[in-house]
Amino acid sequence: MRHLKVVLAYDGSEFHGWQVQPGLRTVQGTLAESIQHVTSEAVLPQGSGRTDAGVHALAQVASFALASPIPAANLKTALNHDLPPAIRVLEVSEVPPGFHARRSARAKTYRYRIYRGEICPPFLARYVYHHPYPLDEPAMMRAAGLVVGEHDFTSFAAVDPERKAREGEGEPVSNVRTVFLSQWERVVPPTDVGPAALGRAAQDHELVYIVRGSGFLHHMVRNLVGTFLLLGKGSLDEAGLRRILEARDRSAAGATAPPGGLYLVSVEY
Amino acid sequence: MRHLKVVLAYDGSEFHGWQVQPGLRTVQGTLAESIQHVTSEAVLPQGSGRTDAGVHALAQVASFALASPIPAANLKTALNHDLPPAIRVLEVSEVPPGFHARRSARAKTYRYRIYRGEICPPFLARYVYHHPYPLDEPAMMRAAGLVVGEHDFTSFAAVDPERKAREGEGEPVSNVRTVFLSQWERVVPPTDVGPAALGRAAQDHELVYIVRGSGFLHHMVRNLVGTFLLLGKGSLDEAGLRRILEARDRSAAGATAPPGGLYLVSVEY
Numbered sequence: 001m002r003h004l005k006v007v008l009a010y011d012g013s014e015f016h017g018w019q020v021q022p023g024l025r026t027v028q029g030t031l032a033e034s035i036q037h038v039t040s041e042a043v044l045p046q047g048s049g050r051t052d053a054g055v056h057a058l059a060q061v062a063s064f065a066l067a068s069p070i071p072a073a074n075l076k077t078a079l080n081h082d083l084p085p086a087i088r089v090l091e092v093s094e095v096p097p098g099f100h101a102r103r104s105a106r107a108k109t110y111r112y113r114i115y116r117g118e119i120c121p122p123f124l125a126r127y128v129y130h131h132p133y134p135l136d137e138p139a140m141m142r143a144a145g146l147v148v149g150e151h152d153f154t155s156f157a158a159v160d161p162e163r164k165a166r167e168g169e170g171e172p173v174s175n176v177r178t179v180f181l182s183q184w185e186r187v188v189p190p191t192d193v194g195p196a197a198l199g200r201a202a203q204d205h206e207l208v209y210i211v212r213g214s215g216f217l218h219h220m221v222r223n224l225v226g227t228f229l230l231l232g233k234g235s236l237d238e239a240g241l242r243r244i245l246e247a248r249d250r251s252a253a254g255a256t257a258p259p260g261g262l263y264l265v266s267v268e269y
Numbered sequence: 270m271r272h273l274k275v276v277l278a279y280d281g282s283e284f285h286g287w288q289v290q291p292g293l294r295t296v297q298g299t300l301a302e303s304i305q306h307v308t309s310e311a312v313l314p315q316g317s318g319r320t321d322a323g324v325h326a327l328a329q330v331a332s333f334a335l336a337s338p339i340p341a342a343n344l345k346t347a348l349n350h351d352l353p354p355a356i357r358v359l360e361v362s363e364v365p366p367g368f369h370a371r372r373s374a375r376a377k378t379y380r381y382r383i384y385r386g387e388i389c390p391p392f393l394a395r396y397v398y399h400h401p402y403p404l405d406e407p408a409m410m411r412a413a414g415l416v417v418g419e420h421d422f423t424s425f426a427a428v429d430p431e432r433k434a435r436e437g438e439g440e441p442v443s444n445v446r447t448v449f450l451s452q453w454e455r456v457v458p459p460t461d462v463g464p465a466a467l468g469r470a471a472q473d474h475e476l477v478y479i480v481r482g483s484g485f486l487h488h489m490v491r492n493l494v495g496t497f498l499l500l501g502k503g504s505l506d507e508a509g510l511r512r513i514l515e516a517r518d519r520s521a522a523g524a525t526a527p528p529g530g531l532y533l534v535s536v537e538y
Binding site for chain 1: 278279280325349354355356357358359388389390391392394396399
């Protein structure tokens with residue numbers, strides 16, 4: 001058997017998340033079907049992690065074993081021909097047998113987009129979280145670094161439906177993760193190119209959260225964003241954020257931010 | 270009665286076109302419902318023209334009469350609260366009783382986006398026409414100006430389902446229109462801002478058609494684009510384009526380009 005790695009971009013608004021579910025359109029299920037159409041082999045590609053319904057990917061990674069000798073470049077072309085336009089295969093490559101998209105991952109980067117203009121262009125509605133209300137953006141930017149480092153992120157973790165299964169496989173189930181980068185930035189769209197065609201006003205900026213870490217718990221990025229939003233609204237200060245992190249209690253942190261603003265940007269191996 | 274003008278942006282991929290149709294979700298029908306929710310008045314807003322299923326608008330204009338004294342700014346806010354995110358009201362203003370969104374229009378501008386990269390980002394699939402195959406883009410750019418001026422555009426007109434109704438109203442039914450501007454341009458996205466978050470490669474440009482005219486026949490912009498694509502593919506030359514224009518025969522021109530790349534950009538009064 002050959003071992004293959006695929007890199008995928010997808011529009012999460014068209015799927016019930018990554019993970020295959022009976023009777024629902026999912027990214028994993030749709031990809032498995034296309035692999036079967038192309039190679040006649042029934043495989044279930046393993047993702048670097050699940051993304052929830054509505055969450056997007058710029059470069060999700062999945063791996064699977066295949067008997068077919070089809071060259072990687074041809075498989076990429078054939079999959080893109082068979083898949084719906086909402087999923088694109090960016091790369092297909094051979095990997096050693098030991099490679100596993102989730103277990104081999106060393107770091108992941110996510111991005112979360114908040115649209116700050118008064119009116120959200122209809123073309124962005126599925127792709128950003130629209131929050132036109134006042135926010136102390138500098139306070140959010142200053143506090144972003146507080147979660148950098150190795151921490152127990154239980155306060156930011158939803159109950160993980162796969163945890164039991166992983167315990168059974170002998171995988172570590174600690175909620176300790178290392179965040180390498182945590183940063184809020186302001187992004188102002190250019191006025192003279194394509195995006196203007198999508199109806200965005202020049203002054204309507206986005207507030208974008210970028211986080212890179214060794215791994216992320218279920219809902220962790222969206223819960224971090226929800227908590228930074230409390231800081232932006234002035235209902236939490238930096239000392240409060242530190243206390244939430246130390247509390248190791250999910251009920252201490254902010255609400256889970258909506259899925260449409262979240263992108264899995266890259267996975268490092 | 271007051272007379273009101275609204276300016277709308279919408280994502281055409283979520284609607285069966287502008288015009289109200291029984292049992293189908295249309296922009297006109299959805300807007301009429303929201304006006305009724307807000308004011309309890311049953312009105313049918315008149316658009317500057319229909320857009321087909323899948324065609325987008327950055328600034329469609331519609332007009333209607335209203336008894337309600339609700340201030341324009343409040344109506345805008347209330348409509349945006351009631352409408353789905355795929356339709357946004359950008360402006361509401363009072364206009365004189367004689368104003369009619371279609372009959373009063375003096376010029377319209379459309380844009381058509383062709384995505385030229387090998388892989389179309391999933392986030393753009395509904396918003397561009399993906400054409401990664403070779404095109405003689407300079408030839409298309411050079412030929413664009415040939416349709417400028419006053420011409421009978423019958424060769425680029427689909428049969429207009431509303432034509433009979435307009436004849437009954439005594440409106441002109443000539444296929445003569447004046448094109449003020451017709452231009453192809455290459456648009457390269459920036460790499461350091463938001464759009465990169467949507468997975469677009471820096472070198473993957475768009476080929477964009479911009480056309481401004483006194484008015485447009487049914488499918489006219491999409492038929493012009495389809496015909497310029499014949500030039501890009503080398504199966505038509507400038508002399509051939511002139512012959513098509515003079516033929517006044519729809520069967521002479523190229524195929525109708527897909528709707529997702531087309532945007533109604535603005536309407537002038």
